[in-house]
Amino acid sequence: MPGDDTVARRRAAALAGHRGDAAAARRATLDDDATVRAAALGALARCDDLHVGDLERAAADPHAVVRRRAAELIGHHGPRRSDSEDGANDGAADGPLDRVVEVLLADAAATVIDAAAWAAGERWGLDDDGEPTGAPPEALALLVDHARAHDDALVRETCVAALGAIGDPAGEAAVIEAMGGPAVLRRRAVLALAAFDGPDAAAALRAALEDRDWQVRQAAEDLLDARPQP
Numbered sequence: 001m002p003g004d005d006t007v008a009r010r011r012a013a014a015l016a017g018h019r020g021d022a023a024a025a026r027r028a029t030l031d032d033d034a035t036v037r038a039a040a041l042g043a044l045a046r047c048d049d050l051h052v053g054d055l056e057r058a059a060a061d062p063h064a065v066v067r068r069r070a071a072e073l074i075g076h077h078g079p080r081r082s083d084s085e086d087g088a089n090d091g092a093a094d095g096p097l098d099r100v101v102e103v104l105l106a107d108a109a110a111t112v113i114d115a116a117a118w119a120a121g122e123r124w125g126l127d128d129d130g131e132p133t134g135a136p137p138e139a140l141a142l143l144v145d146h147a148r149a150h151d152d153a154l155v156r157e158t159c160v161a162a163l164g165a166i167g168d169p170a171g172e173a174a175v176i177e178a179m180g181g182p183a184v185l186r187r188r189a190v191l192a193l194a195a196f197d198g199p200d201a202a203a204a205l206r207a208a209l210e211d212r213d214w215q216v217r218q219a220a221e222d223l224l225d226a227r228p229q230p
Contacts, residue, residue: 010036017043029054034063041069045077052096059100064109071104071112075119098136105142110152117143117158121165126195132168140170147174156181157188164192172196176204183213190219194226 013028013036025047028040041058044050050073058070074097101123104116120143124135143166147159160178163171175196178189190208193201208220 006033006036009033010039013039013043015043016040017046020047022047022049025049029057034061034065037061037063038066038069041066041073045073050077052100055100056096059103064107064112067104067107067109067112068115070100071115071119074101074104075115075122098139102136102139102142105139105146110150110155113146113150113155114152114158117146117155117162121162124168125165126167132166135166135168137170140166140168144171144174147171148177153182153185157185160185160188160192164188164195167195169196169198172198172201176200179204179208183216186211186213186216187219190216190223194223 009028009031010033013025013031016022016024016028022044025040025043026049028043029037031037031040037058041050041054044054055070055074058066061067061070101116101120104112105120107113107116120135120139124133124139127133140163143159143162146155147163148156150156150159156178160175163175175189175192178185178192180186181189186208190205190211193205193208205220205224208216209224211217211220
C-alpha cells in the first residue's frame with residue numbers, strides 16, 4: 001500500500017491540473033513514485049500543457065502505469081502543439097507523436113499495448129467520409145501482429161477493434177482471421193468488418209449469419225442490412 005506521503009503527492013499532482021498549475025504538474029512528472037508521475041501527465045493535459053516531449057519521456061518510463069497513462073492521453077487529448085516544439089504548429093508534432101504510439105504498441109506490457117491500440121484507433125480512425133486517415137505502416141503492422149498472435153486475449157480484441165476503426169485495407173485479413181477465434185473476439189471482429197467493403201469481408205459477414213454466438217449473428221445481420229445492395 002502506498003504511504004500517506006505518496007498519496008498526498010499524487011493528490012497534489014491531480015489537483016494541480018484542476019487548478020491550472022502547469023508548473024506544479026510538470027514538477028510532479030519527476031516524482032519517484034510512478035503513480036504520481038502518471039497523475040502528473042493527466043494534470044498537464046488538463047492544463048493544456050502536455051507536449052510531445054512529455055509523452056516521449058513517459059513512453060520510456062520504467063513503469064507500465066506511466067506508459068499506459070501516456071497512451072490513454074494520446075487517445076483522449078493528444079499533445080499541445082507549440083512553435084517551440086517540433087518546429088511549428090499545424091501538424092508538425094504528428095510525426096513524433098506517431099512514433100510514440102508505435103513505441104507503445106511495441107511495449108512489453110499487455111496493459112500498455114491495450115491502451116496504445118485504443119489510442120491508435122482514436123488517432124487514425126476513419127474520417128467523416130469513411131476514408132482512412134493514414135495510419136503509419138509500422139503501427140498497422142504491429143496492430144496486425146498483435147491481433148493475430150498476442151498472448152493476451154484483451155490485446156487481441158483491442159487491436160482488432162483498432163483495425164476496424166482505422167479501416168486500412170492492410171488490416172482486413174487480420175480482422176477476418178479473428179472471426180475464427182473465441183466468441184468475444186468474434187464479436188469485436190464482426191463489428192470491425194463494417195470498415196471493409198471488399199468481397200472477402202462481405203463473405204465473412206455472410207458466414208457470420210450462421211455463427212453459434214447470437215450476438216455475432218445479430219451484428220452480422222445488422223451490418224448486411226445496412227450495406228448498399230448491389
